[in-house]
Amino acid sequence: MKNYFEINNVTFAASKKNKVDNVSLKIENEGDTICLLGPSGIGKTTILRTIAGLEKIKSGSIILNGKTISSETIHVEPENRNISLSFQDNSLFPHYNVIDNIKFGVDRNKRKTKKIHLDDVIEFLHLENIKFKYPHQISSGEGQRASLARSLLSMPNLLLLDEPLSNIDQNFKEEIQVKLKQILREYKITTIIVTHDSYEAFYLGNKCGIILNSQLKQYDDPYNLHHFPNSIEVVNFLNKGTLIPATVIDEKSLENKDLGLIKGDFIKHYPKGSKVKLLLQPEDLEHDDKSNLKLDVVDRKFRGTNFIYTLKTQSDLLIQVFVHSHHIHQHDIDEKFGIKKPIHIDHIVCFD
């Protein structure tokens, strides 16, 4: 099957420091959204700029809808690619007001049959009140929203969003994420979003790519990324679980000095007696007041729907546990916290 969008063996480089080597990734279907995650300054923006045609490439190829748009010899000018890029620092035209800026996007989608309505976008991005203001009169979050509106309305073949919601108020953010996802799906707009917020990425992206140390480390759907990270770096970057030392007992279990026996299915086979690092996610542990496995509470975060406890084992390992918030908890810092034994994990992810 033909992919809608492909990057084949491209090295993205804006400067010597700031580059991503030999990237290959595919977007299979039109209308899919992918997210690129990574720490700031790693070159994610360069990738978007290159896809948009603002930078040239020296090797490999970028193919959109069956047509090569960038390669060693081919360079389609940005204005002819029908790829829209919404910059992180909004780049609204300073001498036009917000509504006129947004209309620049509308001008472009004139040929399309199915159009996004200007009013809809204005409504969902809460732009009603700033329609006639000039870019210098609005906040950076408002600017981002206006810029997003402009890009959306242009209905490009490929939409590139660079940290589109980074400056937007938290109370709008989730609502906008939801609407954005709906619109992208409804109008089948293929989108690449760059972000450093893994929740946002996991929510919006059909697939996500993790970029670390000048490399695309893992490109997979959010579930797999979370449950089957392919390297310690990815685990550390996502920062959701803890790696604890363990010894393989048999094909279905391993053991940790502090936590005892841990059961589950191995993703990858390890010989008996191997010393490994086991990925322990917060949802893997279950609270049990009656258990005799008691750990010290180091920290407790109240997250509305749940608590996140940070616990310390005897050998000073820090691990995290989720507990539903309807459960009445009196486990304050320095108190003891029981964990149900034996620990059972669906997929055992280990690293050497």
Added chain:
Amino acid sequence: MEIELLEKRINIWYLSSLIISIIVAIPVVVISSSFFENTSEYSIILRETFLLDYIFNSLILLIGVLSLTSVIGIGCAYLISFYDFTGANFFKWALILSFAIPAYIYSYSLSAFFENYGTAYSILRGIFGEGNHNLYIPKLDGMLGAIIAISFSIFGYVYVLTRVSFHYQSQNLIDLGKNLGFSKKKTFLKIILPAARPSIVAGLSLVAMETLSDFGSVSFFGVSTLTTGIYNAWIAFDDLTLANRLSFYLLIFIFGLLILENISRQKAQYHSPSKDSLKTKNKIKLYGYKSAFAFIFCFLVFFISFIFPVVQMGYWTYLFPKYLFELNLINLLSNTLILVFFSCSLLIAFGILSNYGNRITKSKFLQILTTFSISGYAMPGIILAVAYITFISYLDENLLQLKNYNIKSLFIGSIFGLILVYFIRFYSLANNGIKAGYLKINYSIDESAYLLGYSKIKTFNKIHLPYLKNSIFLVIILLSIEIVKELPITLIMRPFNFDTFATTAYAYASQDLLEAAAAPAIMLILISSAFILITSKLILKDQQ
């Protein structure tokens, strides 16, 4: 890699930028070629006699003018930007009118008023009766006269640029000063002034260049500066080579100053217009003697810079109206306007072309090359014109040798040639003015436009042009005034029977008929003032 780079860069934009840069570099090339020729004995005589004097005088003149323009330019800008006092709104634009007075006309006025038995004497005699009042009239001639004439005729650069910068200064910054418990003086010295430094320096460097390349005022007042040396070398000792070398040293000196300033401020980060800077600042209302002081300060500057020369020239025109009636006004006006129109069109068109080219190609080489264009503005006009003539002659005789085609009469002594030299002279003014406009447009704006499907040309028309409009308009006005006032280049480059207000005023002044020069001078001032008044709103406008 190399080939690819070439491919990437050699395009129409690159080529046109390159050609402009080369044209503008002609005078520098010519005067630096003087180092391959021999000089006369004057170089030795000069070194034995007055060289140190000349350098010393040039420095004194420079320091004097820079100090005076700083005090009056920054002073007025500060009072008007931060305080509310009687007449503040009037002075805001009235002070710009000083642009209309060329330094040489200011010199005529100053000399006419303060000379022995001059206008001041007549006034004193009118009041006190006969007597040798000359003894009590300050002699504003010589170095002092030159400093005053140059300062009051060009302080406008410092005033305008500083005022704009003050205007953009964020209220937050000023509030911060208050918050830290700074006194007004300390806030001014520690916060406001440093933040405006780039603009002030930009204004002062224009002032410095005009001062060092001035010949009209210094020769009128008989101050012997390096330009005197340049003239003596050329005119009396017939040694153009030495004159060129001295001009070259002058250029190096100016470049040195600019580079020094660049280095010294490189590390500091300066404000860029931010959103909150456009908030209306809370001007402090002044009362009583403070208000009176502010008023008097601004009024004095306005009076000395504009009213005084206008009244002196007007008085003479009134006394000798026949000189006004004898002027061929229509001819002079149309000549002046034709020069203004075509020079401005050319300068603006190529200024935009080059800036746009630099923006697209992002070539460092081109950018460095265009910074040298400033040399046209920094050397004496007459030396520039002569360098141009020398170049054309060399080109015609040694390189082209076209038998049937008369290159020289095409380029020398035609309106086209005259406009071309104006182009070289004022290109940096146009280029930098447009560049200032362009600097405010973030490059991602261009990219956004491309990504919205706009071609490069369409991006320029739709996005750049509307945004640059104000900057371009401002540059046109500055250029127009400069061209209306321009003298030495016009004198030597003009075709037969071609006069402007400036050349007519000069012709009378050079026969010691200053009272006859008053009529064309007052016309010149009127035209320049009209240019300024039409656009005063724009110059002061707080561009986004």
Added chain:
Amino acid sequence: MKKLLVIYCFLYFFANSIFANEVNVFTSRHYDSDVQLYEKFTSITGIKVNVISGEDAALEKRMIEEGNDSKADLYITADAGRLGLFDKKDMFQNSISTIIKSKVPENFRSENWTAIAKRARIIFYAKERVSKDEIKNLRYEDLSKPNWKNRITIRQSNSVYNQSLVASLISNNGIVKTEEWVKGFVNNFARDPQDNDRAQILAVASGEADITIANTYYYALMLSGQKGKDQQEAAKKVTPFFPNQNDRGTHMNVSGAGVLKTSKNSENAIKLIEFLLTKESQEHIINNTFEYPIIENIEPNELIKNSNLGNNFRQDLETPVKEYSIYQAEALKLMLKAGWK
């Protein structure tokens, strides 16, 4: 129609002039009265006179660089030294017609150029501060004597009139003596050299100095009332004096004209010179510029006559004005070395 317009525009921007029967004048004299004379010339002969005026050195440079392509036919400037220097660069052709020869005394012309008007550079002094003995039989040479200490004012050394004056001294007294003279003279300055000749006369009037050297027409200009009543009165406080009356005569300089070697209208140019030497033209010149006529039998201007500036003084006819160019550079060298600013 359109084509015509295009041609017109082209000519406007690129052509220097388009008339056939014309003469092109480069001049550093900016007098309106000169222009009036050219207009009169055109109305008599039908020859159009095209003019570019400007600073002498700049005009000369332009003509030199234009070379064979130069449109210039006639160059007019107001100093014999400059004319001589330009001639030395082989820029003039021999244009001295028999008419010119018959009208202009030999020492006021060279083979290639001729004077069209004369100027006298004389002494002005304040009667009440300069004794009769001091002024009696005064020569330029005497002004270096110590009795003039702190009493003399004069314009700067870069004034070409001063250079020509000193050049004439060198021509008559030699370099060594003149060098001494310049030193003594500079030593007697009452103030730093500055301003033009008129300002020197006013400085004597106001008491800043007792004596000065200046061209006569500056004085006449003030006397004419052109400079206002106060300066007219001030001028009357100062007395003109023609030096060196008992030897070679007062230093004279000229306004002169020469036909360029590359001239394409040399006949017209010579006609124009001859026209400027007619009685009517000469009268017109002296009545407007207050210079002295170059031809014989011209009645001086009333004003000049009444203020003792008339023709009846002894002019230096021994020193040919063309020699000024030989010594001008040397003169400036001496002046600079003596500290004459």
